[in-house]
Amino acid sequence: MPRIVRFHEYGGPEVLRIEEIDVAPPAEDEVQIAVKAIGLNRAEVMFRRNAYVQQAEFPSMLGYEAAGNVMSFGSTVTGFTKGDAVSVIPTLDMARWGTYGEVINIPARHVVMHPENLSFEKAAATWMQYVTAWGALIEQARLSSADFVIVSAASSSVGLAAFQVARSVGATVIATTRTNAKAAALREAGAHHVIATAEEDLVDRVMEITDGKGTRVVFDPIGGPAIAQLADCMAVAGILLEYGALSPDAGPFPQFAVLGKSLTLKGYLYNEIVGDNGILERAKAYISDGLRSGALDPIIARTFPFEQIKEATAFLESNEQIGKIVVTL
Missing domain, CATH: 3.90.180.10 (Medium-chain alcohol dehydrogenases, catalytic domain)
Incomplete structure (x- = not known):
């Protein structure tokens, strides 16, 4: 079974657990992704510490950003094929569509085929x-x-x-x-x-x-x-x-x-951006063009292996970094 990060109570990085969880098939409008890299965000720290706009229902997943390869997709999803390299635009519910895991399901409107010149690490550090x-x-x-x-x-x-x-x-x-x-x-x-x-x-x-x-x-x-x-x-x-x-x-x-x-x-x-289809499409086009041309180039402060998820999020909380922290699988 895939390894997924969850937490069973609010607290510091120590409450994060790597657990083997059976991941359901994607819903009709979802894409299932084999994750290669995860981008960490301060919002996830706030969520884990009960200082966010959303509250957890335990045990809870978390995470907004990731990149990997398409494994499968739901019946209404078009435009993707198995094996496509994709990245995730953060959803509005990280508990439901958490990205801290080896296999994740994400609504198709939040999944992007990023430019081929982009590594999985940089793709996971892009969209938020x-x-x-x-x-x-x-x-x-x-x-x-x-x-x-x-x-x-x-x-x-x-x-x-x-x-x-x-x-x-x-x-x-x-x-x-x-x-x-x-x-x-x-x-x-x-x-x-x-x-x-x-x-x-x-x-x-x-x-x-x-x-x-x-x-x-x-x-x-x-x-x-x-x-x-x-x-x-x-x-x-x-x-x-x-x-x-x-x-x-x-x-x-x-x-x-x-x-x-x-x-x-x-x-x-x-x-305000991701909740409006027209604005979201403009954002996707602008950012994809910028990534392709090199005008936009994510700065990565440090990478950690998946097994060091606690250490990675502790480093995020240290405020020592300049740029994005990425976890690799």
């Missing part, structure tokens, strides 16, 4: 980060070559993907990070400018970089008090896309900046 970044920056903010964009918490996989998506349209990337420890790596990954917020004045540096105009687009997963400071960095008619809440603290509403500069502050969710 690029769909999230593309949806915010291109689909919603309409980022262009005339724009500056602030990408905060920039060493995350989504932050690094945002660099590449922004560069693909010619925009200028301003990355923020707490200290200068990761500054060189962020420049190497594609940031035009890096601001260490614990060591430099964010607003002064942004205004210096933009000749006093500010940035039209901000892409932020932190929230809290940082929102008011980011609003002060923005240009007239700018848009701030808030896609996370890493800060546990509430912050003041920046009413004077919002009113004075006609700003838009928008909460942004990944499911």
